Amino acid sequence: MNKNKFDSQELIKKSVSLADSVTEIDSILEKLYVISSDVFENYIEKINLKTERGRLNAEIDFNIIKVMMDVIHTHIVRAFDISRKLPELSDNILEELNEKLQFNN
Numbered sequence: 001m002n003k004n005k006f007d008s009q010e011l012i013k014k015s016v017s018l019a020d021s022v023t024e025i026d027s028i029l030e031k032l033y034v035i036s037s038d039v040f041e042n043y044i045e046k047i048n049l050k051t052e053r054g055r056l057n058a059e060i061d062f063n064i065i066k067v068m069m070d071v072i073h074t075h076i077v078r079a080f081d082i083s084r085k086l087p088e089l090s091d092n093i094l095e096e097l098n099e100k101l102q103f104n105n
Helices: 002-044 052-104
Strands: none
Touching: 002 052
8 A cells, every 4th residue: 555655656746747847848938939039129130230330239239149049048958958858757657657557457
């Protein structure tokens, strides 16, 4: 009985971990959307290289874009790390559920 209860707790922990990971990826994607929209709408779209002032502003804008792209890259790497683990975690949960169903039948 205790082993079954322990197995159930482990399965619940893994399921919560899976749900948390999916939620975290969703949050990261939302951040990426906001940052990339900001980069495009407020910097790239407004770059004007036709005037001296525009070229000076573009240099500043490019520096801001570099920083924001680094942030985007960091978020992408984090999402990639999380997503790489999801198939194995999902498979593990399914295997445990199958074992429980076979055990109960």
